[in-house]
Amino acid sequence: MHVMPGELLDNKGRGEAAWRWPAIHPEGRKFALIAAAVCVVTAFLAWETVAWPLAVLTLCILAFFRDPERVVPQDPACVIAPADGLVSLIQQVPPPRELQLADGTGAPALGSEPVTRISIFMSVFDVHINRAPISGTIRRVIYLPGKFLNADLDKASEENERQHILIERSDGVAIAFTQIAGLVARRIVPFVKTGDTMAVGQRVGLIRFGSRVDVYLPQGTDAKVVLGQKVVAGETVLAELGKQQLIEGIAQ
Structure with a gap:
């Protein structure tokens, strides 16, 4: 298990919590x-x-x-939100074409079978620092130029400027997420490169001025969040690996 540097807090009251300016x-x-x-x-x-x-x-x-600092869950079964924002789409879709096939480097491929994709829309009011959803090694970083459509649209996943990041755990589990530039966002700023070892919740990049992040869960794993839910990067549990269940929410 990777533990990020910093103070350890737990659900038994250990540690010290205090508000501070970000x-x-x-x-x-x-x-x-x-x-x-x-x-x-x-x-x-x-x-x-x-x-x-x-x-x-x-x-x-x-x-x-x-x-701001975030208290990152350290359960290896958890997939953590890589972005702050609104869960705008939860769909069964094939992984991005660029990640479906092996590239000859030994990096894992995701195949073409549909998986659960969780789309997180970041407004200009959200924190725009993106974080690693799991611990592991960066196996692929693929940047693709494109359009600047409204990031809330489904087709933004395939037509907008975007960057795929694939992280592989030591046990072979791989999760991909895509940083997507939007109508206002005009630049994706990476902090990582292929070969870097990441702790869950570690900062991986940012997107300037409104955008979206798509997370592709492994097969056999469902979302643990619901459509319309607000999530917090580095803290909200998006999914538990290998868990499939219907979770309902009520807007009120």
């Missing part, structure tokens, strides 16, 4: 610095009608790139 990811600091600098200049010139919107923009940028 960190700002370095990827966003430069944008916030630019907006803040222009804001200061316009304020110095007494252009208040420009300075105030720039001040708000600076705060919005800081909020978008926030990187």
